[in-house]
Amino acid sequence: MPRLTGGQIVVDFLIREGVEKVFAVPGHGNTALVDAFVDRKDEIEVVPAMHEQGAAHMADGYYRATGKVAACCTSIGPGATNTLTGLTTAFADSQPFLLITGAVHTYMENHGVLQEIDRPHGNNFPRMAEPVVKRWWQPSRVDQLSTVLAQAFNTMYEGRRGPVLLDIPQDLQAEYGEYEPEETRRRRAHGRPGGDPERIAEAARLLAGARRPVILAGGGVIASGAGAELLAVAERLGAPVTHSFMGKGAFPADHDLYAWPCGDMGSVPGNGVTRSADVILAVGCRFSDRITSSYKPGVTFSIPGTKLVQIDIDGFEIGRNYPAEVGVVGDAKASLGALLGELNTLGDTPDWRSSEYFAELQDLKAQWEEHLRPMRTTDHLPMTNSRAMVEIREALPREGILVTDSSNPANQAFNEFPVYGPRTNIVAGGMSGIGFGLPAAIGAQAAVGDRPVLAMVGDGSFLQTGTELATAVMLGLPLVVVVLNNGGWEAIKDLQINLFGEERQIVSGWTTKDGKPYFADITAFARSLGCTAERVEDPAELADAVRRAFATPGPVVIEAMSAHELPWTEMHPTGWWDITVPAYHGPTRDEYVVQRGF
Numbered sequence: 001m002p003r004l005t006g007g008q009i010v011v012d013f014l015i016r017e018g019v020e021k022v023f024a025v026p027g028h029g030n031t032a033l034v035d036a037f038v039d040r041k042d043e044i045e046v047v048p049a050m051h052e053q054g055a056a057h058m059a060d061g062y063y064r065a066t067g068k069v070a071a072c073c074t075s076i077g078p079g080a081t082n083t084l085t086g087l088t089t090a091f092a093d094s095q096p097f098l099l100i101t102g103a104v105h106t107y108m109e110n111h112g113v114l115q116e117i118d119r120p121h122g123n124n125f126p127r128m129a130e131p132v133v134k135r136w137w138q139p140s141r142v143d144q145l146s147t148v149l150a151q152a153f154n155t156m157y158e159g160r161r162g163p164v165l166l167d168i169p170q171d172l173q174a175e176y177g178e179y180e181p182e183e184t185r186r187r188r189a190h191g192r193p194g195g196d197p198e199r200i201a202e203a204a205r206l207l208a209g210a211r212r213p214v215i216l217a218g219g220g221v222i223a224s225g226a227g228a229e230l231l232a233v234a235e236r237l238g239a240p241v242t243h244s245f246m247g248k249g250a251f252p253a254d255h256d257l258y259a260w261p262c263g264d265m266g267s268v269p270g271n272g273v274t275r276s277a278d279v280i281l282a283v284g285c286r287f288s289d290r291i292t293s294s295y296k297p298g299v300t301f302s303i304p305g306t307k308l309v310q311i312d313i314d315g316f317e318i319g320r321n322y323p324a325e326v327g328v329v330g331d332a333k334a335s336l337g338a339l340l341g342e343l344n345t346l347g348d349t350p351d352w353r354s355s356e357y358f359a360e361l362q363d364l365k366a367q368w369e370e371h372l373r374p375m376r377t378t379d380h381l382p383m384t385n386s387r388a389m390v391e392i393r394e395a396l397p398r399e400g401i402l403v404t405d406s407s408n409p410a411n412q413a414f415n416e417f418p419v420y421g422p423r424t425n426i427v428a429g430g431m432s433g434i435g436f437g438l439p440a441a442i443g444a445q446a447a448v449g450d451r452p453v454l455a456m457v458g459d460g461s462f463l464q465t466g467t468e469l470a471t472a473v474m475l476g477l478p479l480v481v482v483v484l485n486n487g488g489w490e491a492i493k494d495l496q497i498n499l500f501g502e503e504r505q506i507v508s509g510w511t512t513k514d515g516k517p518y519f520a521d522i523t524a525f526a527r528s529l530g531c532t533a534e535r536v537e538d539p540a541e542l543a544d545a546v547r548r549a550f551a552t553p554g555p556v557v558i559e560a561m562s563a564h565e566l567p568w569t570e571m572h573p574t575g576w577w578d579i580t581v582p583a584y585h586g587p588t589r590d591e592y593v594v595q596r597g598f
Contacts, residue, residue: 001388002178002180003175003176003177003178003179003237004010004144004176004177004179005032005034005036005142005173005174005175005177006032006033006142006168006172006173006174006175006286007032007033007034007035007173007174008036008179009142009146009149009177009528009545010033010145010149010166010168010173010415011036011037011040011044012179012181013145013149013150013184013226014044014071014098014145014292014311015040015043015044016181017069017153017184018068018182019044019069019070019071019098019289020044020045020068021044021045021047021059021062021070021071021072021443021446021447022037022044022045022046022047022070022071022072023047023049023055023056023058023059023062023070023071023072023073023443024046024047024048024049024072024073024074025048025051025052025055025073025074025075025079025299026048026075027051027074027075027076027079027102028075028102028113028114028202029075029076029077029078029079029080029101029102029103029170030073030074030075030079030100030101030102030168030170030173031074031102031170031376032051032170032173032174033073033102033168033173034046034073035097035102035356036173036474040212046073047471047475048323048471048474049468049471050208050467050468050470050471051082051465051467051468052072052074052078052079052080052082052083052086052314053073053082053083053086053435053437053439053469054086054102054438054439054442054465054471055072055073055083055086055466055519056072056075056083056085056086056087056089056090056097057086057089057435057436057440057443057465057566058070058072058439058440058443058446058468058471059071059072059086059097059098059099059443060086060089060090060095060097060163060440060443061403061439061440061441061442061443061444061447062097062133062311062424062438062443062444062446063095063097063443063447064095064423064440064443064444065098065401065423065426065427065443065444065445065447065448066423066447066448066452067225067423068447069096069097069098069153070082070097070098070142070443070447071097071098071099071100071111072097072098072099072100072101072451073100073101074099074100074101075101075102075115076101076102076103076104076115076116076125076170077114077115077116077117077125078115078161079102079115080101080102080115080125081125081128082130083101083129083172084128084129084132085431085433085435086561087099087129087132087133087163088132088166088433089166089428089430089431089433089436090162090429091132091133091134091162091163091422091559092132092354092429092430092431092523093219093323093428093429093430093431093478094160094162094219094220094446095161095162095221096156096157096161096162096163096164097156097163098152098153098156098163098164098166099129099163099164099165099166099504099523100166100168100175101125101166101167101168101327102167102168102169102170103123103125103138103167103168103169103170103171103469104116104122104123104169104170105169105171106140106169106171106172107171108121108483109122109169110122110123111238113536114345118537123138123167125167126165126167129165132163132166133162133163133164133165134153134155134156134161134162134163135143135151135155135163135164135165136164136165136166137151137152137165137166137167138167138168138169139166139168139169139172140169140172141172141177142172142175142176142177143177143179145168145172145177145406146179146180146181148166149166150184150187151187152164152166153184153188153365154187154188154189155578157188158189159188159313159314159396160313160314161223162582163298170429174228178406180422183266186571191304192224192330192331192333192334193313193329193330193331193334194330194331194334194335194337194338195311195328195330195334195338196288196328196329196330198339199326199327199328200328200335200339200342201342202326202337203281203309203311203326203328203339204339204340204343204345205341205346205370206279206307206309206325206326207239207279207281207309207339207343208237208275208343208346208505209279210237210239210278210279211278211357212273212276212277212278212279212357213237213238213239213277213278213279213280213281214228214239214240214241214242214259214273214274214277214279214280214281215233215234215239215240215241215242215280215281215282216241216242216243216244216247216252216262216280216281216282216283216285216291217230217238217241217242217243217244217247217250217283217285218243218244218246218247218250218282218283218284218285218286218551219244219245219246219247219284219285219334219429220247220248220283220285220311220312220313220332221247221250221283221284221336222246222249222250222282222284222423223284223332224282224284224313224331224332224333224334224424225333225422226283226331226332226333226336227250227251227421227422229332229333229336229337229340230250230251230283230332230336230359231251231252231255231341232336232340233236233281233336233339233343233457234251234257234542235257235349236340236343236344236349237343237350237352238257238304238349238350238352238353238355238357238358239257239281240258240259240261240269240273240361241255241257241259242259242260242261242266242269242270242273242274242310243261243262243428244260244261244263244285244286244288244290244291245290245291245338245410245414245427245429245430246415246427246429246430247284247285247304248261248419248425248427249419249421249422249423249424249425249509250422251422252420252421253418253419254418254420255419256358257361258365259273259361259364259365260271260368260415260466261291261414261415262274262291262300262564262575263288263290263291263292263293264290264291264293264294264300264302264573264574264575264576264577265290265411265415265573265574265575265577266291266293266415266574266575267368267370267415267572267574268364268365268367268368268371268574269364269365269367269390270415270574271293271300271574271575272364272527273301273361273364274300274301274306275298275299275300275301275302275306276302277302278306278307279306279307279308279309279325280301280303280306280307280308280309281309281311282308282309282310282311282312283311283332283335283336284311284312284313284332284488285312286312286317286320286321287317287321287322288430289577291576291577292321293575293577294573294577294595294596294597295597295598296595296596297322297597298575299575299576301322302426303322303323304322304323307325307328308322308323308324308325309324309326309328310322310326310327310328310456311328311330311332311335311336311339312323312327312328312329312330313329313330313331313332314329315327315329316495330342331334343449345529349568356535358463361473362526371572372416374385375568375570375572376390376416376474377390378501378568379539379540380400380563380568381537381538381561382486382537382562382563382564382568383537383538383539383542383560383561383562383563384539384563384569385409385412385484385562385563385569386412386416386572387539388418388482388484388539388542388560388562389412389413390416390509391539391540391542391543391546392417392454392456392482392542392543392546393417393418394543395542395543395547395550396452396454396546397452397543398419398420398421399421399424399428399451399452400424400451400452400453401423401424401425401441401444401448401451401452401453401454402419402424402425402454402456403426403427403437403440403441403444403453403454403455403456404426404427404430404437404456404457405423405427405428405434405435405436405437405457405461405508406428406432406433406434406436406461407458407460407461407489407490407491407492408426408438408439408458408491408571409456409457409458409461410427410432411491411571412535412572413425413427413456415572415574416572425486426440426441426444433478434458434461434464435456435461435465436461436465436488437455437456437461437465438455438457438461438462438465438466438468438469438481439465439468439471440455441453441454441455441479441481441524442471442472442475442477442479444466445472445477445478446475446477447469450478451499452478452480452550453478453479453480454479454480454481454482454546455479455480455481456463456482456484457481457483457484458480458483458484458485458486458490459483459484459485459486459488459519459520459522460489460490462483462520462522463520464527466522466526467529469481469526469529469530469531469555469557470529472531472554472555473529473530473554473555474530476549476553476554477554477555478552478554478555479555479556480546480549480555480558481555481556481557481558482542482557482558482560483522483528483557483558483559483560484560484562485519485520485522485559485560485561485562486561486562486563486564486569487510487517487518487519487520487564488508488509488510488518488564489507489508489509490508490564490569492508492573493505493508493509494566494570494571495579496508497566497578499588500581500585500588501572509564512590517564519561522535522557522559523535523559524556525543526557526559530550530554531554531555531556531557532552532554532555532556532557533556533557533558533559534557534558534559535558535559535560535561536558536559536560536561537560539560542558544559546558547557576595576597578597580592580593
């Protein structure tokens with residue numbers, strides 16, 4: 001039996017699991033572990049990040065683009081705690097990655113050594129991470145490492161996926177221990193849980209008898225690779241397909257049954273079909289406030305009234321926010337495949353293209369296009385986000401990957417930017433963490449090679465994690481980053497104005513000490529880190545700038561000067577979102593309370 005250090009065991013195990021990239025920030029707490037990668041550098045790549053939050057987002061983005069797990073490796077103390085936003089983002093969206101952090105030597109635990117979190121327990125970082133990982137391990141002996149690593153990968157992959165934490169004391173990284181490699185498949189669950197056949201049959205009968213069926217696709221469809229099954233079920237029923245933030249890309253936007261998204265930032269067709277449906281099939285969707293219009297009855301959903309068939313890998317989600325007529329606990333791909341089989345026993349496929357329901361859907365989609373048209377076609381300067389997205393979509397190849405994070409760019413991409421396949425739309429859906437976009441795009445680009453990846457973020461997002469461009473430069477990644485620069489937290493500024501009045505905006509619009517508007521020079525900053533960069537002010541020039549960027553070696557940043565005043569910064573909400581109004585705002589508060597869903 002070979003004797004390896006703990007660090008060598010970790011590296012060998014990762015290679016055997018097929019892990020190709022480790023996004024890392026080195027420190028004294030993981031030095032021995034990082035050293036073990038040196039002798040295996042031809043088999044696994046250590047990618048340098050500038051900040052631990054960025055490293056975690058990179059590992060997350062890597063998985064979202066490919067469905068292949070990456071690792072993130074950081075030091076002890078602040079090196080570990082800086083990953084918490086990245087962990088939380090991945091956990092909320094059920095995205096797996098392996099976080100490996102350094103920890104206090106076992107023989108010095110509870111001494112309060114440098115960077116130890118020692119109250120109320122020694123070596124206590126894992127308890128900070130506990131709410132946002134599926135499971136964590138802090139081994140105390142080298143010979144435990146292979147077992148906990150096997151458990152870590154099994155935990156990431158089984159059921160509802162998510163990140164895990166392995167917190168390794170520094171002495172374990174450096175000391176020898178016995179290690180017997182084994183076939184990792186023997187430690188893994190096999191097959192897909194397909195759901196109770198009786199419940200599948202019941203769901204099929206209910207859907208086959210529906211007059212106005214609708215399918216709501218969530219992130220679970222993409223996680224399970226169920227796009228083909230989703231398409232087949234939709235075409236078997238003639239059901240419009242809408243989606244959540246995480247479900248965008250599960251169904252092609254140019255399909256006749258595509259209904260665009262639903263929710264507060266949904267669309268005219270998306271909310272139109274969901275609130276009037278008689279049966280909704282929801283797959284891998286947790287019914288968050290964003291896609292339910294904060295649960296206000298009749299805005300996005302009319303449940304109960306509408307009957308709900310809910311399929312989810314996590315039984316906790318069945319009936320959590322709406323009562324389910326039929327609840328199926330199972331993998332989306334297996335369950336949809338079984339559902340399709342049952343539907344095919346219940347008669348022929350209806351001629352849905354000649355139905356009034358299909359004609360109604362096409363009319364709603366035409367209304368949505370007309371609603372978006374003014375902001376999409378205007379030559380107003382600074383450019384609207386809507387116009388910018390039209391130009392970017394024109395230049396981004398069909399198979400290209402769009403990465404956003406939060407605020408206006410992400411919300412408007414959700415209901416305006418068409419995508420055509422799974423894993424081509426990456427967004428921080430559940431946490432909506434600003435600063436996610438750029439590092440996640442770096443992780444995605446590192447995963448897919450020369451396939452086009454474009455990050456579309458605001459200046460607020462960019463200024464949180466823009467230093468990660470240094471990683472993209474060092475790797476020579478052909479990443480394109482479009483920064484919509486409007487000089488502030490525009491989504492929040494508009495929210496303040498719309499809710500409380502023009503005179504109530506605070507902090508959100510950036511100014512210098514003398515009150516002049518402040519715009520960061522994104523182009524100069526990007527160039528200082530070694531990127532090719534240019535500023536674009538005319539929207540008619542943006543598509544060509546994006547094409548040039550894709551044809552340019554290495555990372556390219558395009559600073560697109562965008563609108564920063566209402567009405568040109570308005571988004572396109574068609575639902576309602578519960579943003580609280582203080583009691584001292586009188587009639588505005590009263591109107592808000594009347595609208596609440598609870």
